[in-house]
Amino acid sequence: MPYLESIQVFVRVVELGSITSGGRDLRLTPAVASKRIKELETRLGTRLLNRTTRKLVPTEAGRLFYEHARSVVSALNDAEASLAGFEGRPRGTIRVTAPLGVGRRVIAPLVPRFCDLFPEVDVRLRLSDRRVDLFEDELDLAFVLGTPQNSALTLRKIADCPRLLCAAPEYLARQGTPLVPQDLLDQGHNCLLLRYPRSPEYFWVLETPQGPQKLEVSGRYDADEGDVLLNWALDGRGIVMKPLFEVARHLDSGALVPVLEQTPPLPAVFGCLYPHRKLQDPKIQRFIDFMQRHCRAALETF
The missing domain is CATH 1.10.10.10 (Winged helix-like DNA-binding domain superfamily/Winged helix DNA-binding domain)
Known part of the structure; x- marks a missing residue:
C-alpha cells in the first residue's frame, strides 16, 4: 500500500x-x-x-x-x-472545477448536500475563471458557462443563462449612457473584460435586430477573475458583462443598472462537461444528476 x-x-x-x-x-x-x-x-x-x-x-x-x-x-x-x-454504492473522490461566480453562488452550497446523501464520496472543488483541460488537470468534470468546442467531451446542459451589460449609476453619469452598441466604441467606454492567457473573450457579441453584432471592446484594465470585474463595476470603474444571476441583487438595490437592454449579450449555456466514459462511474453519474436537478432550482431563486 x-x-x-x-x-x-x-x-x-x-x-x-x-x-x-x-x-x-x-x-x-x-x-x-x-x-x-x-x-x-x-x-x-x-x-x-x-x-x-x-x-x-x-x-x-x-x-x-x-x-x-x-x-x-x-x-x-x-x-x-x-x-x-x-x-x-457510490464511493471515492470526485474532482470538479467551476467558474468562480457560479461556483461560489450555486455549486459550493450544493456540495455538502450531495456528500450528506453519499457519505463515502469525497468532492474536491476547484474554482477558477481560467479555462481548464480536464485530461491534463486530471479532473472528472467541469461546470462551464459558454459553448465548449471539445468534441471529445460530453456537455450536459443545465440551463440557459441570460447575460446583460451593467454599470454603476455614477459611472454612467460621468461617462454617458450608451444607447446603441456602437456607442461602446465611439464614446470610449471602459469595458471590464475577463482575460487570461489564451482567453477567448476579447470581444462582446450583442443581439441586435440585424443579428449578432461582434464588438472588439476595450478597457483600461482587465482581470482573470470575474468577481474582481464585478467589484470594479460596483466601484463605478466601467461596464461589465455578467450572467443575470450574479448581479440580480445589485440590480435590485440600484448599485448597478442595465445598459443596452434592447441589445443584450448572447445568453450563455450553463452545463456540466465530462468525458463520456465517466458516466460508467456511479459516483459521477449520481453527482451530475444531482447537480443538474438542484442547480436549475438554485438559479431560479436569483
Whole structure:
C-alpha cells in the first residue's frame, strides 16, 4: 500500500507542480507527501524530481515513469469505480472545477448536500475563471458557462443563462449612457473584460435586430477573475458583462443598472462537461444528476 500511495502522490505532484499542492490534493501533509516521494525514489533507485526556482519538474526518468504511473492510477480509479457500481454504492473522490461566480453562488452550497446523501464520496472543488483541460488537470468534470468546442467531451446542459451589460449609476453619469452598441466604441467606454492567457473573450457579441453584432471592446484594465470585474463595476470603474444571476441583487438595490437592454449579450449555456466514459462511474453519474436537478432550482431563486 505505501508503494501505491507513493505512486499516487508522485503523479499528483507532477501534475500540480509542488509537493505541498500534490499532498494537499490527496489530503496528506507536505511532510508525508515528501516522504512518499523519497520512498519511491529509493525503491526505483533514481531521482524523479528536480526543484527549480518556481516548482518541481520531473527528471528524464521521472517523465518516463510518470507516463506509466499515470496509467496505473487511472486504471486503479476505473477499477474502484466498477466495484462501486457492482455494489451499487457510490464511493471515492470526485474532482470538479467551476467558474468562480457560479461556483461560489450555486455549486459550493450544493456540495455538502450531495456528500450528506453519499457519505463515502469525497468532492474536491476547484474554482477558477481560467479555462481548464480536464485530461491534463486530471479532473472528472467541469461546470462551464459558454459553448465548449471539445468534441471529445460530453456537455450536459443545465440551463440557459441570460447575460446583460451593467454599470454603476455614477459611472454612467460621468461617462454617458450608451444607447446603441456602437456607442461602446465611439464614446470610449471602459469595458471590464475577463482575460487570461489564451482567453477567448476579447470581444462582446450583442443581439441586435440585424443579428449578432461582434464588438472588439476595450478597457483600461482587465482581470482573470470575474468577481474582481464585478467589484470594479460596483466601484463605478466601467461596464461589465455578467450572467443575470450574479448581479440580480445589485440590480435590485440600484448599485448597478442595465445598459443596452434592447441589445443584450448572447445568453450563455450553463452545463456540466465530462468525458463520456465517466458516466460508467456511479459516483459521477449520481453527482451530475444531482447537480443538474438542484442547480436549475438554485438559479431560479436569483
